[in-house]
Amino acid sequence: xxxxxxxxxxxxxxxxxxxxxxxxxxxxxxxxxxxxxxxxxxxxxxxxxxxxxxxxxxxxxxxxxxxxxxxxxxxxxxxxxxxxxxxxxxxxxxxxxxxxxxxxxxxxxxxxxxxxxxxxxxxxxxxxxxxxxxxxxxxxxxxxxxxxxxxxxxxxxxxxxxxxxxxxxxxxxxxxxxxxxxxxxxxxxxxxxxxxxxxxxxxxxxxxxxxx
Numbered sequence: 354x355x356x357x358x359x360x361x362x363x364x365x366x367x368x369x370x371x372x373x374x375x376x377x378x379x380x381x382x383x384x385x386x387x388x389x390x391x392x393x394x395x396x397x398x399x400x401x402x403x404x405x406x407x408x409x410x411x412x413x414x415x416x417x418x419x420x421x422x423x424x425x426x427x428x429x430x431x432x433x434x435x436x437x438x439x440x441x442x443x444x445x446x447x448x449x450x451x452x453x454x455x456x457x458x459x460x461x462x463x464x465x466x467x468x469x470x471x472x473x474x475x476x477x478x479x480x481x482x483x484x485x486x487x488x489x490x491x492x493x494x495x496x497x498x499x500x501x502x503x504x505x506x507x508x509x510x511x512x513x514x515x516x517x518x519x520x521x522x523x524x525x526x527x528x529x530x531x532x533x534x535x536x537x538x539x540x541x542x543x544x545x546x547x548x549x550x551x552x553x554x555x556x557x558x559x560x561x562x563x564x565x
Contacts, residue, residue: 375551382449391422473503485514
């Protein structure tokens with residue numbers, strides 16, 4: 354089976370889609386967003402395709418496309434769509450696969466199920482994207498606890514933002530999770546600057562060594 358990784362985050366809007374674009378590009382992978390909430394602006398799949406320069410055939414169709422940019426459970430209610438978490442299953446690919454969740458780990462898909470429940474069923478290694486700004490220690494450690502309680506394999510933490518070495522170190526020590534690197538905010542976010550920054554701040558051998 355080809356390499357598969359889930360990209361999740363401690364919150365929404367922290368940069369995990371940008372990270373997913375860089376990772377998909379670096380791995381020569383396919384990309385899949387199971388649930389997209391919000392269709393009026395550029396979707397996450399479109400952002401990954403643009404920033405990662407990913408060919409259209411490697412951007413796999415979402416299982417659910419919901420109109421309103423809110424939590425999936427509410428967006429589905431507005432659209433009169435019933436999300437079936439049990440039916441969400443990663444597509445089979447011959448290339449590596451990067452899967453991006455929506456918002457944080459405990460974003461509700463229904464009134465009973467959160468994304469972390471699905472990740473627990475899949476048992477695919479998860480990369481947790483975390484901001485480096487104030488508040489990230491609490492959010493990140495809580496996210497790690499939520500994953501461990503569901504026995505979700507944690508591949509590591511990818512920090513996003515300006516360098517805060519003490520914050521990154523205490524999170525790594527207290528979570529006992531591997532630090533994969535840090536993706537800085539880019540003043541000019543283009544496919545070229547993103548590719549260069551990712552390769553400068555992440556050791557690709559870590560990803561290539563995964564037992565998929």
